[in-house]
Amino acid sequence: MARRPAPPPRFPRQLPHGPALWTPESSRWNEDNTDGIFACQLIENYLRLTKGVQRGQLVRLRLWQADLICDILRLVPGTRQRMYWTYLLLVPRKNSKSLLGAGLAIDGILDEPGAEVYSCAADKDQAKLIFGEVRAAVEMSPELDAKQGGLLKVYRDAIEYPAAGSVYRALSSEAFTKEGLNPSRVLFDELHAQPTDELWNVMNQGSDTRAQPLVIGISTFGKKTQTDGEDTICYQQYQYAKRVISGEVDDPRYGARIYETNDRARGFNYLDRRVWEQANPAYGDFLDPEKMAAVTRKISEPDFKTKRLNIWVTQAKVWLPDGAWDKCEDAEQEIPDGVEVCLGFDGSFNNDSTALSVVRPGEPLNFDPDAPEHADLDEDERARLAAELNAGLRLPHIDVVQVWERPKDADPDWAVPILEVEDAIRAACRRWSVREIVCDPARWARTYQLLEAEGLPVVEYPQSPQRMVPATQRFYEAVMNRAVTHSGDPRMARHLGNAFVKNTPKGFMIYKETKGSPRKIDIAVTAIIALDRACTPPERQPTPQFFSWDDL
Structure with a gap:
């Protein structure tokens, strides 16, 4: 019996990009090293695009999207236990964060009996947008929407899977209860906007009885510091992820993918289109270079660097150029x-x-x-x-x-x-x-x-x-x-x-x-x-x- 190939490394030196479509055969992922195969099949078979001219069409995952999902749901070698309990995904706007979040939320509802899945946002309005994205994905799928004979019941503020007693809800930092939460999967949308680390800590500490807990932070870059001078929760996690990736911290339960731009490279110019691809895996695909160029004429340089290139912007001057040390x-x-x-x-x-x-x-x-x-x-x-x-x-x-x-x-x-x-x-x-x-x-x-x-x-x-x-x-x-x-x-x-x-x-x-x-x-x-x-x-x-x- 032929041995299956080893899974991709936890932290590849070169993160995947581009328009290439995914098939299980095109990767080193399989059912022995990830639970992501099922999640990718779920997305491609049942989720439909909710916006744009292709609204209503089934999702076709790119290779980099499927690779990311498979990495998030990576298994500990030789077991059926998932490796990561916390995962950080930092990627600029317009790279399908909402789609990926909706797919991971629905996969979480089906993940285990009695699952409690939450998406977390900084305020009520953002929480409604997140819930609306997941609800639209369910309602557009006859196989998922109970009203069309599917598995999931959609309510005003919840989505249920009655057969397994599982539920999905959206929470905001300004309106949540610390009591009674036993999350199995949590998705933090725009982690950089969280006003404090309170909700993050509650969700990371509330899954002790779960066999496969998973908290996923999905965000662009944002502010480094709060008004009191302390690091924001997003920058704290970014710094910690860097230490894990470098090997300074040994934390096998923490995973990360950070798409960012090297703005300290010699001759760097944020308007140079050649640098845009570094942080944008969808660049040249569904992220149109011409439309991205138009954005540079509409927003300020710091906003463009932070939200579209994933660059931490500060007025202070970094000392050593990147790579010199x-x-x-x-x-x-x-x-x-x-x-x-x-x-x-x-x-x-x-x-x-x-x-x-x-x-x-x-x-x-x-x-x-x-x-x-x-x-x-x-x-x-x-x-x-x-x-x-x-x-x-x-x-x-x-x-x-x-x-x-x-x-x-x-x-x-x-x-x-x-x-x-x-x-x-x-x-x-x-x-x-x-x-x-x-x-x-x-x-x-x-x-x-x-x-x-x-x-x-x-x-x-x-x-x-x-x-x-x-x-x-x-x-x-x-x-x-x-x-x-x-x-x-x-x-x-x-x-x-x-x-x-x-x-x-x-x-x-x-x-x-x-x-x-x-x-x-x-x-x-x-x-x-x-x-x-x-x-x-x-x-x-x-x-x-x-x-x-x-x-x-």
Whole structure:
């Protein structure tokens, strides 16, 4: 008996796009690795288009749509249990979110006896629109609508499957009860519009007795932060999904598909049609390029970027261009025990994170980016020339020693484990020959005094513009010229990605996007200050001088 092919990877590097139609034979999905085959057949056999010139025609799923449904309903290998309990789908407008949501809602009604399926919206009007979409899909199908001899009864505010005791309803954030809900499947429409995380949390915590619970967030991008400075629930989930996809967080019960545009690529122009396809899987199919172009003349640039290209829009300036840090990765390189290093430390007590990084100094480089003969070179040419001139030299190497971050569901009294931090610094000093422990003297004075009294080489490094501006510039130039390597630690990549630059009278420094933002940059700070000191020759100890009494 021939073995069936393995299912597609959980997080493919290239997400599917385009007009190609789906057939089970055209994919690696089958009934052994997904429950999505039934859902796709249900949609194609019974759901009809509810809008446009093709209204009333049966849905023909594209390959990317069916692949998404099969991924959402992926099975744990060797079992009949579904893998995901939470799934995040971020895709711009006009890419059939409503159709997919209606199909997943109806599939949820048929999924198990006594199923409770809910679609959630930010307000009552949006909840009515969602319910209306599902109701229209049912009423247009003779096989589904009970009035035409089908399975499902349609009421003013509910759709029931009497044979199994299952029901579907739409809820809004402003009108729902926390009591009595036992959802089996939940679809959050436009998650970015949820005013708080209350309804999201209720729905994620209300399915403990269900064998196959599933909460699906379907949304475009939106605001990063709320008025109080906290991340929106949509951006929280986006950040978490990125950590799962990168492997920083191991969460086999969390799935995600994020269609977004790389707006930090060199030469990016949001009006360039070649970039529109990145975030729009239906582009060139039922998403007409000409109509999309017309939209650019009707809405503002930030709205177009957010809703049609899935770009998080902010007034702050992102520090490192997208991909620049990744190009410096050398995951095979390690910092051997016993070699000379500099440690960078940035500490907090409860709100921010506390980080300890290590930098092994490199050999003197042969490339001077400020030399007059390099003034006319672009970034790629400078990087190529730097690589040639520095070939064979050991570059400075950066890695993360340890990070202490406030857990998302931490107790209000959670604080950084100070004794554990101090022990981690001591352990690093035993492992390597530490030239300096570079740290900001603020807040952790007692720890610095204690470590210094033990003979450890603590060096105060106040994060003032006088110090941080040139250090930030040095780090930036090292990355852009590929004159530094790193281990590829996803935590450092995340903190660097959270860093924004603002202009000071002394020059540019990195900051959080907003003062109250929960997105951490502490590892980025430790890397900057440690690299700065690692690239600065250590000061020589003064040589004792002796004078004759006759010379005094």
